[in-house]
Amino acid sequence: MMGEFRMPSLGADMEAGTLVEWLKRPGDRVKRGDIVAVVETQKGAIEVDIFEEGVIERWLVEPGTTVPVGTPLALIAGTQPAPAARVSEVAAVPAAPIPVAPPSVEQLPATGRARISPAARRLAAERGVSLDRLTGSGPKGAIVSADIERAAAAEPLARPTVTKRLDLAEVRRAIAAAMARSKREIPHYYLSTTIELTRSLDWLEETNSTRPPAQRLLLAALLLKAVAHALGGASEFNGFFTAEGFQPGAGIHIGTAIAIRGGGLVAPAIRAADMLSLDELMAQLRDLVARARTGALRSSELSDPTITVTNLGERSVETVFGVIYPPQVALVGFGMPVERPWTAGGQVVARRVISATLAADHRASDGHRGALFLADIARRLQSPEIL
Amino acid sequence: MNTDDISAVLIEELGRIAPETDASQLDPNAELREELDIDSMDFLNLVTALSERLKIDIPETDYSKLATLSHAVDYLVQRLEVAV
Numbered sequence: 001m002m003g004e005f006r007m008p009s010l011g012a013d014m015e016a017g018t019l020v021e022w023l024k025r026p027g028d029r030v031k032r033g034d035i036v037a038v039v040e041t042q043k044g045a046i047e048v049d050i051f052e053e054g055v056i057e058r059w060l061v062e063p064g065t066t067v068p069v070g071t072p073l074a075l076i077a078g079t080q081p082a083p084a085a086r087v088s089e090v091a092a093v094p095a096a097p098i099p100v101a102p103p104s105v106e107q108l109p110a111t112g113r114a115r116i117s118p119a120a121r122r123l124a125a126e127r128g129v130s131l132d133r134l135t136g137s138g139p140k141g142a143i144v145s146a147d148i149e150r151a152a153a154a155e156p157l158a159r160p161t162v163t164k165r166l167d168l169a170e171v172r173r174a175i176a177a178a179m180a181r182s183k184r185e186i187p188h189y190y191l192s193t194t195i196e197l198t199r200s201l202d203w204l205e206e207t208n209s210t211r212p213p214a215q216r217l218l219l220a221a222l223l224l225k226a227v228a229h230a231l232g233g234a235s236e237f238n239g240f241f242t243a244e245g246f247q248p249g250a251g252i253h254i255g256t257a258i259a260i261r262g263g264g265l266v267a268p269a270i271r272a273a274d275m276l277s278l279d280e281l282m283a284q285l286r287d288l289v290a291r292a293r294t295g296a297l298r299s300s301e302l303s304d305p306t307i308t309v310t311n312l313g314e315r316s317v318e319t320v321f322g323v324i325y326p327p328q329v330a331l332v333g334f335g336m337p338v339e340r341p342w343t344a345g346g347q348v349v350a351r352r353v354i355s356a357t358l359a360a361d362h363r364a365s366d367g368h369r370g371a372l373f374l375a376d377i378a379r380r381l382q383s384p385e386i387l
Numbered sequence: 388m389n390t391d392d393i394s395a396v397l398i399e400e401l402g403r404i405a406p407e408t409d410a411s412q413l414d415p416n417a418e419l420r421e422e423l424d425i426d427s428m429d430f431l432n433l434v435t436a437l438s439e440r441l442k443i444d445i446p447e448t449d450y451s452k453l454a455t456l457s458h459a460v461d462y463l464v465q466r467l468e469v470a471v
Contacts (some may be wrong), residue, residue, distance in 0.1 A: 208447045213435040216447065218427050261407060261424070289428050313426050 003052050004072035010041055010302040011178060011325070017041045018066040019073060026058050030076070035298065037073065042167070042174035044266075044295035046302060054078040116143040123148045171264035182326050186241070187362040190321050191370045195378040197337055197352045203384040219337065220311050221282040223354075225387045227309055227332050228252050228273035228281075230376040236365040237330035237358075237373055238306045246329060246364040255305025255325065256285065258292040266292050267308050267325060268301035278387055312336055319355040329361035330370075332377070393441070393463045397456065400436045404429045415457040443467060 007017050017039040024036045035047045036056075057075035061067055116136070123145050134151055136143035182188075200222050208216040231238045231252050239248040252274045255267035268291075270276070270284050291297055308331045312320050318338060322331035335355040342351035356377060358370050380387060401410035405423040413422060420430065430450070438445045443466045445453075452462040 205447060213431060213438050213445060216431060218431060220427070259426070261405065286428065286432075290432075315420060315426075 001078065002057065003054060003076040005036060005050055005052070005056075005074040005076055007039065007067050007069050007071045007073055008048055008299040008303055009069045010046060010299055011174070014041055014069055014174070016066050016068045017046075019061050019063050020045060021063055022059060022074075023047075024056050026056050028056050030054065030056060033300075039299070042170040044167075044171070044297070046297050046299050048299040050076075051300075052076055168260070168263050171260065171266075175264060178325060179323050182323050186324050186326060186329075188324060188359050189362050189367055189370070190357060190359050191367060191374055192319060192321075192355060192357045193374050193378060194340075194353050195356050195381055196342060197354050197381065200381045200384045201337070201352055215279070217278060217282050218285070220313070221278055221285055222381065222384055222387055223311060223334050224254055224256065224270065224273060224285070224309055225276075225278055225281055226377045226380040227307075228254060228276075229380055229387065230373055231307065232274055233376065234369065234373040236369060237360060239329060239364075240306070240327040241329050241361055241364055242327055246361075249306030251306065253304050253306045255308035255328070256288060257308060257310035258289050261293060266297065266302070267305060267310075268292060268297050269305040271301070271304075307331070310334070319357060321357055322359040324359055324361055329364040331359045332374075333357040333359070388441070388467060390460060390464055393467070394456075394460050396440055397437065397459055397463065400433055400440070403436070404433055413456050415460075416455050418454055419456065419459070420454070437463065441467060443469075 007019075010017075018041075019037060020040050021038040022036070023038065024030055024034065030036060030050050031053045032049075032051055034050050036050045037048045038045055039048055040046075054076040055078055057077040059074050061071070061073045067073070134143050134147055137147055197219075200219065204217055204219060204222065211217075235248045236246065238252055239246060241247075251272045253269040253271045254273045255269050257265050257267045259265050268288050270281060270288065273281060276284065288297075288301070305325070305328065307328055308322070308325050310320055310322050310331060311334045314336055316336045318335040320333035320335055322333045324331050333356070335357075337352055337354045339350055340353050341348050342353065343349070344351070356374055358374050360370050398410040398413075401413075401419070401423060402408075404425060408423055410423070413419075419425060423429075425433070430453075434445050434450070434453070437443075441463060443463070445466065449462065453459040
């Protein structure tokens with residue numbers, strides 16, 4: 001069966017993209033998750049991963065060509081039937097390449113991304129090193145920690161050129177188009193609550209006190225995890241609103257708003273966030289932030305978030321009311337953690353608190369369900385040890 | 388490693404986090420987070436890089452001692468002395 005590898009849509013606002021580079025050649029065998037090409041979009045240079053398995057038959061588009069979303073870029077021979085709707089399938093796709101036994105060892109080139117030691121994978125996530133173009137120096141070409149160190153050391157040279165690719169004016173236009181559509185089409189409603197953070201922050205401080213910096217957690221990881229778990233019982237906030245109405249997402253893929261230095265933002269997905277441990281989630285967050293800022297995000301990360309979380313962090317303001325990113329139906333916003341007077345047992349005491357807000361699509365849910373969802377997030381943050 | 392070496396390491400790592408700024412031109416008494424628009428992830432990356440390059444532990448409770456360039460250099464010098 002012959003399949004087509006197409007210019008992906010990386011959000012409601014994207015109409016066209018420019019093929020920058022092919023990373024696979026005709027005759028190369030590809031499998032789900034392999035990065036096949038780099039395209040230039042309003043969101044910068046994006047690595048496009050493939051959702052099918054097969055052999056690249058031929059290229060249909062030459063580098064430097066700008067084509068509309070959906071245009072076939074290459075023919076793939078011997079493909080498994082493509083999933084009907086990519087977004088409904090994403091739960092099966094690992095968020096990061098996971099070491100698996102390759103079906104046929106001989107066919108894999110030395111740079112096959114399947115072989116990597118767990119320590120090297122962690123290190124790569126910490127340093128934001130992309131595994132795809134690394135040549136392993138370990139047994140049978142396995143990527144080991146030393147390879148990551150070398151790549152990380154080489155990184156500063158590569159970074160400035162990649163960063164320049166991001167056209168901030170284009171990013172601004174992309175945000176403008178998506179947000180204008182959101183405000184035009186989505187009947188937003190907004191809820192806000194204040195969450196006591198004492199337990200979460202105490203637990204974080206205690207946990208981090210015994211860890212080296214590379215393994216420390218940020219509050220953001222706890223917040224994302226609490227949202228991911230709460231979404232398990234609040235499916236009407238996780239998915240897409242399309243012509244057919246609300247379609248629940250097959251997985252919980254949390255778009256994480258990341259500010260780009262110099263202006264603009266992107267919200268790539270932490271995929272299957274509810275299935276990740278806190279440490280895994282933190283490693284992915286570190287990796288995503290690093291890649292978002294160097295302009296090396298993958299197409300699947302941008303195309304399938306099922307909800308967005310925006311976390312304004314320290315040095316900001318207390319409350320954020322988000323604008324939903326279409327076709328998503330909800331956005332959870334966290335402000336800056338602050339110390340405020342709080343009552344406990346009839347006494348006024350100083351407590352660290354954070355504001356959590358929900359912007360949600362009234363076509364998909366109502367305020368009552370939204371309130372339960374926010375309350376569930378608050379409740380989960382009181383038991384950080386089981387997040 | 389003397390104070391100048393440590394200062395150079397710090398400026399180099401700040402430059403990685405904020406590549407569009409010239410960290411060597413920073414006012415040594417300015418708040419780094421404000422001046423370079425550093426968020427908590429950037430700061431964690433800075434602490435990670437410094438602790439690995441200088442082979443010292445930087446506990447979270449000491450983060451406030453890295454608030455400015457001059458405080459950070461003083462702090463790192465002192466940590467290195469402890470580590471020897």
